[in-house]
Amino acid sequence: MPGGIAIFDFDGDGLQDLFVPNGGDLPSGLKTLAAHSDKLFRNRGNMRFEDVTAKSGLAGKHYAFAGSVADFDSDGRPDLLVSHLHGVTLYRNKGSGFFEDVTQQAGIDNHNRWSVGAAWFDYDIDGDPDLYITNYVRWDAKTEPECRTAGRIDFCHPRYYQPQPGALFRNDGKGTFTDVSDTSGIAKHAGKGMGAIVADFDGDKRPDVFVTNDKMPAFLFHNRGDGTFDETGFDTGIAVPADGKTVSGMGADAQDIDGDGRPDLIYTALRDETFPIYRGTAQGFEDASAATRMGPNSRPFAGWGVVFADLDNDGRLDIAAATSDALSGKVDPSRAGPVVWFRNAGEGRFDPAQVLAAPAMHRGLVAADLDKDGCLDLVVTALDATPKILRNPCPNPKGPRAPRQWLGSTAVGYASSVWEGPSSSSSPSPR
């Protein structure tokens, strides 16, 4: 499974269900086999899940990377946007477990660009969710170069591909959208977009968008409140880590980890690049990789999906990440990595990684309380493997607990086919 997992209660029964995007044939980028189907799993309670894809209409047609959820038509039912190799598909939740492809009628056209993720947010504060789409590089199978590392075939460095801008669609409130990528200023900034996270980073009560780029400086789109955005990555100190080395930015998350009321931010990158972590300050961002110990702690890992989540209910946000190296053509066991947990030790520091799941080609990761026991569980995806649920044993849901063994993973019961595209939680990756 490539992996930009979406967790949402699509049927309104109070339990979190799972949408898991899936790959397809290459180079066509189309789903040509039943095994390529994207999947919707209904949570039946007690950690039992039922595959309801066939009925839902969410099987998909394109090599998919991520799902993003919002009730765009304000009918009380969460809808789903799927990012894929040829753009995006918007599905309206019609109720009773049915979804309908409304991409065209909603006016969403990503111009066949390779999208790996999206973020819904109300940038114009008019009460309905607007849509930011993260686009990766321009890719054409016909011009795909053959790349080698140490004489052996390997993935191609992002520098071999042209960047492209993200897209912004304003929700018109009638089930339709207007493409405001140009007028908002978003289209001026071509990147190699991966993860997108929305938060009010500067405390002006307007949501901003942070976008990781693959081996390029990250973007922070500051919402000016007049329908336009400034790119302020360098001005705020978050474009690149403090040593000036650009990294392969992948998944990202933003939460207030130090309780100062400002969102802090982490994103994953490849082995030896570390997972840069920043503290939000009144003047912008400060690279906190050294102070938090996350620099040394994360250096041995290549990360994809990442979340800030209080996994041990001690009131402090920990960090969990899906890891494995970038892909070189086919799934290679020597590049597998574990799911890791960096426990927040307090006083602004994180403990070294503890392994929550054995190595696989992990990509996507999300945290949610799937069994409603008061503790956050994790859902992870890996290439060439079924998605897994890591159930939090949760001995004391109301208070702090010592680190403990997590229960064995539960495969979300179906056989996957060959998956070659990776991804991360907020946004998947093509490598």
Add this chain to the structure above:
Amino acid sequence: MGRTVLIIFAFAALIVAQDLSSQGAEAMRAGRFAEAERIYRQLIQQDPKDPGWHGNLGLSLHSQNRFREATEALERSLKLKPSPGLAVVLGIDYLKLNEPCKAIAPLERTDRLAALADAFYGCKRYPEAARLYTKLGSTREAARSWWQARDYQQARPLYEKLVPKYQADPAFAWEFGDTLLRMEGAQAAIPWLERAVSLVEGRAALGKAYAETGRFAEAIPHLEASIKLDPDLLLPLSRAYKATGRAAEADRALLEYRKRQSGQN
């Protein structure tokens, strides 16, 4: 009658070949490699499928330091018939030609592990090099290979073992300091990086380490001296200028950094 003539010709050719072969061997023994080369070329013309003539031609070229031509002859010979002895020469010649990746396949067929380890290292297959150096007891090379592989967890204990022997060596101090910088952070690394300032790489790492610990004034001269080696240091340099009240220089450094970044993408 015709058959008898053919046999006589074949017999005569064999005698000539044997004669030439002896002359070639004699020339090789006497160190007359150009003469040996000429003879083996002649023999190859007579019998292009004999691996021995190609192999000997390769050896005569190798002895004249004509490694490119030697590798071509040796490759032809090894294609016709495997020979561990010739594979060693072929591997060594590729190493001499600075083509370590090509040296690996022939050397893997021999027992020359040190040369193979060098080939892995040169080909940037560092983990394989490190394992082989470890097997050979070459701890210094193994440590450097793990460091190059960016596997600092493997490198660190080896460096620690080597401290008594190499503590005065700036290259060692840089590698060990860099390992500590990545695994432990700047405080642990600075004492070692301070011993590596004679190397521009050491200065670069020391500048970064000082900046990481907020010692911006101390970082500046080292960062300035290392910009040519690593232009990315313009960013921490800009930060250091800013922190020490040199706002105009900070802006210039940041502008230059951004210009370089946009040029790369």
